[in-house]
Structures are given as structure tokens and as C-alpha cells.
Amino acid sequence: MEFQKLAANRYSCRQFSDRKVEPDLVMQIIEAANQAPTAINKQPFKIFWMRSTEAKEQLQQISPCTFGADTFLVVGYRASDAWVRAFDDRNFADVDASIVATHMMLRIYDLGLATTWVGHFDAPRLKQIYPEMQDYELIALFPIGYASNDSTPSPRHYKRKSLDEILQVLE
16 A cells, blocks of 8 residues: 555544454564664564453453454553663653554554554553553553444544644754
């Protein structure tokens, strides 16, 4: 798929069909994450695949934004594993994890699936339930599935600032 078309057509899906996501498609999403660029390739991120029925039930307790999806990925980062810019001690773990999550989101759409980047979830509670997540800052929950026939983009999807508002040319 042409990138600009993919970027323009992707939207935050909040209504999924009952069709199950094939595990090999999830692995392709993980592979796309692994190819994402990170500062000096430190890769300070971790992806948690919530597969079991119990895990999916737990997610419903920590977020109202599961939208009937069957498959869930959580993205986190560990700051101690990241590159730090020497000029101002800026740690790039959150940037790296966001790049990874964006690659995942675009690959999901490219595979004919749908998702939305959910930030509205109780990360401390999720860490209590899953101690494996304890050392990570959790930044994204991705419900993944096939969009239902009734799924449409939010009206907010079409609201964009003009290029004059987002670009400043410095000469």
C-alpha cells in the first residue's frame, strides 16, 4: 500500500467484529516494531501480548477502551535502557517507544486490521496484575482486530491544522 494513502486512511477504530486475529499477523506487527528506529538502536521497549481469556478480562478492568477487540498489545519502555542526549540529559526512551508504537499502528492497518492507540488505561493496576510489566513505563494499549462493518472514523479524525499552522520555515 502506498504510504500516503495508508496514513490518510488509517483511523482510530472503536468497534471491532467478532473475527479472530490470526497469530501470524500479530507476529508481523511485532516484526514491524522490531524494525523501528530507536536512538543508537538501544531498543528500550517491550511489547506485551495479552492472549489469554483471563488477560483480556483483566484489560476490561483497567480500561473502558477495549472496544470488543480480541487481541491486545501493550507497549512500554525502560528508561534505564535508553540513550541519553549529553547536551541536556534528555532520555529518549519515551520517543523510541512512541516510534515503535507508531510503526505497529501503521503495520496493523497495512495488514487489513484496525486499532486505536489507547492511552486511557490504569497502568499502575496493570503492573500490579502483571509483575513482568513492573520495570516498564506503559505508554500504549492497542486493541487489535477486524473493524466491524459499522466502524467509522470519529469526526475529529478529519480535523487537521493547516500546513501554515504546523510549519515554520526558518531562514
